[in-house]
Amino acid sequence: MMPSIAAIPNSATKPMAAETLNAVPLAIVLICLLLYLNFNSLREVLLAASVIPMALVGGIFALFVTGTAFSVSAAIGFVALFGIAAMDGIIVLSYYNLSLAAGLDRVAAMLHTCRTQLRPVMMTCIVACVGLIPAAISTGIGSQVQRPLALVVVGGMLLAPGLILLVLPVLILRFSTREPNLDQDERPPPARAAAPADDAGPEAPA
Numbered sequence: 001m002m003p004s005i006a007a008i009p010n011s012a013t014k015p016m017a018a019e020t021l022n023a024v025p026l027a028i029v030l031i032c033l034l035l036y037l038n039f040n041s042l043r044e045v046l047l048a049a050s051v052i053p054m055a056l057v058g059g060i061f062a063l064f065v066t067g068t069a070f071s072v073s074a075a076i077g078f079v080a081l082f083g084i085a086a087m088d089g090i091i092v093l094s095y096y097n098l099s100l101a102a103g104l105d106r107v108a109a110m111l112h113t114c115r116t117q118l119r120p121v122m123m124t125c126i127v128a129c130v131g132l133i134p135a136a137i138s139t140g141i142g143s144q145v146q147r148p149l150a151l152v153v154v155g156g157m158l159l160a161p162g163l164i165l166l167v168l169p170v171l172i173l174r175f176s177t178r179e180p181n182l183d184q185d186e187r188p189p190p191a192r193a194a195a196p197a198d199d200a201g202p203e204a205p206a
Contacts, residue, residue, distance in 0.1 A: 027079045028052065031086050038090065043177060044097075048089035050171055054163035055085035055156040062155020068148050077152030084128055084157065088121050088164050096172060100180045109180065110169050121164060125157040 031052075035045040059081050063074060095117050099109035135143075135150035 024075055024079055027082060031082060035086065035090070039093070043175065044093060047168070047172055047175060048086060048093050051085045051089040051160070051164050051168055052082050054167060055081050055160040057163070058156035058159030059152035060155075061159065062151045063148070065155075066151055068151055071148050073145055074148035074152050077149035078156075080149070081153050081156040084124065084153070085160055085164070088124055088160065089168065091120055091124075092117055092164065092168055093172065096176075097178060100178050103181050105180050106173060106176075110173055114165055114169055118165060122161050125161045129154050129157045 028049075032045055032049055035048050036042065039045055039048065056078070059074075059078055062068075063070065068074070092113060096109055096113045099112050100106070102109075104112060132150040132153050135146045136154045138147060138150075
């Protein structure tokens with residue numbers, strides 16, 4: 001006969017909780033490593049990873065409003081939230097770098113990035129929210145396991161788009177050292193073709 005959850009001693013769950021909580025900083029380190037492989041710049045890694053605290057605010061706020069205690073399930077939700085937020089940071093920063101490479105100045109490139117990447121960032125967050133809303137509002141059997149995870153992701157994704165599209169552009173303009181590609185503007189004009197020589201030569205005097 002299988003023991004109920006209540007019959008499992010609390011001391012047996014403590015090592016599992018400790019291992020899960022140790023996975024949170026490990027996940028952040030792995031995310032930063034992947035960001036460095038993508039951007040090859042420590043400054044841009046920090047800029048892209050700056051969206052993680054923005055999403056963290058929403059997850060903590062959701063737990064606080066609903067009165068849900070921090071648990072192993074919530075910690076796993078924060079790990080998933082960090083990955084989704086980092087993906088949004090990559091979307092914004094990568095497109096900004098492409099706009100600079102196309103020759104736009106820094107402000108114009110950021111405005112163009114915010115206009116064109118609003119929909120991808122919003123769709124990423126909305127899809128994550130819609131998929132976990134049933135688990136976030138469930139009250140049936142087993143909801144105490146899945147509900148904290150869903151609340152963290154849904155709360156983080158509700159606040160993340162506004163923070164990412166408002167705060168991250170300011171941070172990029174302030175701390176990014178990339179400059180626009182001015183090769184096209186500085187390229188010298190093509191040289192004119194030389195006038196054809198007169199094959200007849202000088203006229204003989206009369």
